[in-house]
Amino acid sequence: MSGPSSLPTTVAAGTPQQAEAAQSQVQEMTYAEAIREALREEMRRDPRVFLMGEDIGIYGGAFGVTYGLIDEFGEERVRDTPISEAALAGCAIGAALTGMRPVAEFQFSDFMAIGMDQIVNQGAKLRFMFGGKAQVPVVFRAPLGSGTGAAAQHSQSLEAWFAHVPGLKVVLPSTPADVKGLLLSAIRDPNPVIFLEHKLLYRYKGPVPRGEWTIPIGQAEVKRPGKDLTIIALSIMVPRALAVAARLAEEGIEAEVVDPRTLRPLDEETLIASARKTGRVLIVHEAVLTGGFGGEIAARIASSEAFYYLDAPILRLGGAETPIPYNRTLERRATPQEEDIYQAARRLLQRRPL
Amino acid sequence: MSEAVPALSPEQMRSLLQTMYRIRAFEEKVDELFMRGEVHGTTHLSIGEEATAAGALQALRPDDYITSTHRGHGHCISKGADLKLMMAELLGKETGYCRGRGGSMHIADVASGNLGANGVVGGGIPIATGVGLSIKMQGLDRVCLCFFGDGAANEGTFHESLNLASIWDLPVIFLCENNQYGMSMAVRKAMRCETIAQRAVAYGIPGERVDGNDVFAVYEAVSRAAARARSGQGPTLIEAVTYRYKGHSKSDQNRYRTRDEIRAWQERDPIKRLTAYLREHSLMTQEEIEREEAAAYQAIEEAYQFALASPEPDPDSLLEGVYA
Numbered sequence: 001m002s003g004p005s006s007l008p009t010t011v012a013a014g015t016p017q018q019a020e021a022a023q024s025q026v027q028e029m030t031y032a033e034a035i036r037e038a039l040r041e042e043m044r045r046d047p048r049v050f051l052m053g054e055d056i057g058i059y060g061g062a063f064g065v066t067y068g069l070i071d072e073f074g075e076e077r078v079r080d081t082p083i084s085e086a087a088l089a090g091c092a093i094g095a096a097l098t099g100m101r102p103v104a105e106f107q108f109s110d111f112m113a114i115g116m117d118q119i120v121n122q123g124a125k126l127r128f129m130f131g132g133k134a135q136v137p138v139v140f141r142a143p144l145g146s147g148t149g150a151a152a153q154h155s156q157s158l159e160a161w162f163a164h165v166p167g168l169k170v171v172l173p174s175t176p177a178d179v180k181g182l183l184l185s186a187i188r189d190p191n192p193v194i195f196l197e198h199k200l201l202y203r204y205k206g207p208v209p210r211g212e213w214t215i216p217i218g219q220a221e222v223k224r225p226g227k228d229l230t231i232i233a234l235s236i237m238v239p240r241a242l243a244v245a246a247r248l249a250e251e252g253i254e255a256e257v258v259d260p261r262t263l264r265p266l267d268e269e270t271l272i273a274s275a276r277k278t279g280r281v282l283i284v285h286e287a288v289l290t291g292g293f294g295g296e297i298a299a300r301i302a303s304s305e306a307f308y309y310l311d312a313p314i315l316r317l318g319g320a321e322t323p324i325p326y327n328r329t330l331e332r333r334a335t336p337q338e339e340d341i342y343q344a345a346r347r348l349l350q351r352r353p354l
Numbered sequence: 355m356s357e358a359v360p361a362l363s364p365e366q367m368r369s370l371l372q373t374m375y376r377i378r379a380f381e382e383k384v385d386e387l388f389m390r391g392e393v394h395g396t397t398h399l400s401i402g403e404e405a406t407a408a409g410a411l412q413a414l415r416p417d418d419y420i421t422s423t424h425r426g427h428g429h430c431i432s433k434g435a436d437l438k439l440m441m442a443e444l445l446g447k448e449t450g451y452c453r454g455r456g457g458s459m460h461i462a463d464v465a466s467g468n469l470g471a472n473g474v475v476g477g478g479i480p481i482a483t484g485v486g487l488s489i490k491m492q493g494l495d496r497v498c499l500c501f502f503g504d505g506a507a508n509e510g511t512f513h514e515s516l517n518l519a520s521i522w523d524l525p526v527i528f529l530c531e532n533n534q535y536g537m538s539m540a541v542r543k544a545m546r547c548e549t550i551a552q553r554a555v556a557y558g559i560p561g562e563r564v565d566g567n568d569v570f571a572v573y574e575a576v577s578r579a580a581a582r583a584r585s586g587q588g589p590t591l592i593e594a595v596t597y598r599y600k601g602h603s604k605s606d607q608n609r610y611r612t613r614d615e616i617r618a619w620q621e622r623d624p625i626k627r628l629t630a631y632l633r634e635h636s637l638m639t640q641e642e643i644e645r646e647e648a649a650a651y652q653a654i655e656e657a658y659q660f661a662l663a664s665p666e667p668d669p670d671s672l673l674e675g676v677y678a
Contacts (some may be wrong), residue, residue, distance in 0.1 A: 052492065076491065081518065082514075082518065082521070083515060084514035084518060085519070086480060086510055086511050086514050087480045087483060087511065087514035087515050087518045089477070089480065089486060089514075090477075090481050090483065090511065090515070091480050091482020091483045091484035091487055091518060092484060093480070093481055093484055093488050094421075094469075094480065094482060094484020094485040094486075094487070094488065094498075095467060095484040095485070095491070096420065096484070097464070097481065097484070097485065097488075098469075098484075098485050098488040098489070099488055099492060100487075100488045100491060100492070102484075110667065117474055117511075118477070118480055118481075118511075121473075121477060122473050122474070122481060124468065124475055126521035127463075127621045127675055127676070127677075128453075128455055128461065128675045128676050129451050129452060129455060129456040129460035129462070129470070130451075130462040130464060130470060130673055130675075131450070131451065131452035131453035131454075131456065131675060132455075132675025132678075133451075133452070133462070133463075133465070133675075134462065134465055134470075135678045136470075167677070168674055170677050171678075190678035191677050191678050201664075218613060251487075260505075262669040263359060281419060289493065302380060332524050
């Protein structure tokens with residue numbers, strides 16, 4: 001599978017100088033390659049950075065993301081762990097607390113549940129509990145999402161769990177350029193960062209600036225400007241929303257697609273500005289609707305000055321209230337697909353102004 | 355006490371006694387403050403377990419790391435913490451080690467290598483393992499001493515961490531303070547195996563059981579483990595058998611054990627045993643011992659007065675320290 005050709009080719013974040021420098025050295029690569037490039041560059045730059053996780057060495061990780069890194073950096077810095085997620089999480093935290101910059105990979109984000117005490121009760125809180133006198137610069141990378149037939153225990157989108165915890169930062173990049181820029185920022189961040197990669201995105205291709213390329217954590221991006229409605233999309237829903245926007249454009253409707261990219265801290269300014277501009281907001285994510293992060297985004301918009309500019313109630317589209325099923329048809333039905341987003345956008349446009 | 359003459363100078367032995375008296379005096383003061391309602395939350399006292407903390411830290415260097423537990427005041431004092439900053443933390447004051455944000459269960463002093471007490475049983479074990487990894491990767495001549503209780507020995511983190519530390523030869527000393535009860539659950543009901551130390555076999559590392567009320571025995575066991583860790587031979591599991599006189603926390607009604615049992619352990623009191631040794635070997639006179647004891651209570655009183663006089667945190671500073 002490859003990404004839709006409608007993916008924007010500009011990389012809009014960063015300073016104009018960065019963007020200019022970047023344009024001369026942009027290379028087409030997959031999302032997985034962009035992650036690998038970020039890891040490689042940062043490991044070359046900073047000897048404190050190391051990787052740990054299950055089968056990340058010779059095997060190259062369950063999704064091949066770290067493939068080949070062990071050849072350059074060796075097994076000390078590309079560290080295979082036993083299947084021990086609690087120890088993986090805690091060990092990374094302990095190393096981070098004492099001067100290292102670990103990047104821990106969970107094979108599936110579902111398995112973060114096994115390391116949850118360490119992530120939520122320890123890593124997220126140590127700095128605060130210690131009166132601000134400690135730093136925990138750790139990155140927890142993990143694939144999330146459905147679409148691969150991996151069924152209920154390997155397909156969840158649990159980003160809202162982590163976004164609920166003060167002390168954590170939560171990042172969900174949707175493009176190869178974003179995943180590189182945000183991963184470099186995440187590794188350099190002095191706080192624990194939950195870095196969630198949709199497994200369907202790994203094979204998406206896009207332009208990625210070579211060399212130094214960072215995107216600030218906590219900065220949303222308008223992926224496609226428009227005036228008729230706003231589609232706020234997370235992770236895999238960004239390319240789907242962009243495809244829908246292209247379809248709507250053929251029908252004379254200009255949809256604005258906004259990717260928050262980071263859930264905590266949330267760039268609500270960009271989201272609110274877009275809502276205010278278009279007056280119609282559709283929020284779409286793969287995570288189950290109840291308790292999903294879309295609710296938080298809707299609340300932020302509804303309680304902002306954008307409320308007065310809304311021409312219709314905010315519409316949310318999310319995963320069905322079910323574990324992810326195995327069967328291909330059921331699996332697709334369980335999460336928003338392009339057609340669902342298109343229909344929802346159409347419904348939203350048909351609502352009369354309030 | 356250990357029959358063998360411990361490799362400690364008379365000064366070091368006096369220092370051990372000072373530390374143990376300070377722990378006891380600190381805990382008694384905290385107990386009193388809770389009873390009087392001067393501090394809130396909960397607390398876990400280590401009266402009766404002083405030899406384990408003091409003996410273990412005597413065997414380490416100042417730049418070594420520790421991770422501690424919910425019953426961590428003794429570890430903190432033995433690591434050389436400032437009693438004033440500790441007491442201020444318990445009273446929730448801005449001057450406390452954690453600016454009043456952590457309290458009894460989270461006292462830490464990262465700068466001195468004390469990586470914190472922990473409110474989750476077994477929560478510190480993987481962290482200590484990661485500290486060991488950090489030491490090893492940075493090529494430092496340090497060790498990490500990981501305190502945990504008998505209760506934590508049944509947590510998954512114990513098993514995962516000992517295995518990880520073992521396969522990577524990490525310089526970690528896993529020191530189980532077996533005080534016989536995980537809250538009310540007796541060790542003999544919580545595990546089928548006879549000792550916690552024997553679990554080391556499962557991870558291919560040495561396991562040793564010592565009398566945790568014998569400060570010299572603890573010192574010697576931890577010294578051996580530290581030497582092993584520093585020479586790149588990896589982790590050791592030590593089980594120090596001891597006993598807490600007070601309840602698990604302030605809600606404890608002591609329904610699960612008898613007064614006779616507590617009294618029997620008080621006969622083996624670690625401070626009594628050390629003072630008897632010091633007298634018998636003419637290392638300290640009774641008068642000197644009493645002076646040491648009085649000095650400890652005096653130091654705790656001063657710490658309390660410091661804490662009392664310290665300011666509360668500014669409510670507007672609430673969000674400070676959540677993120678770096």
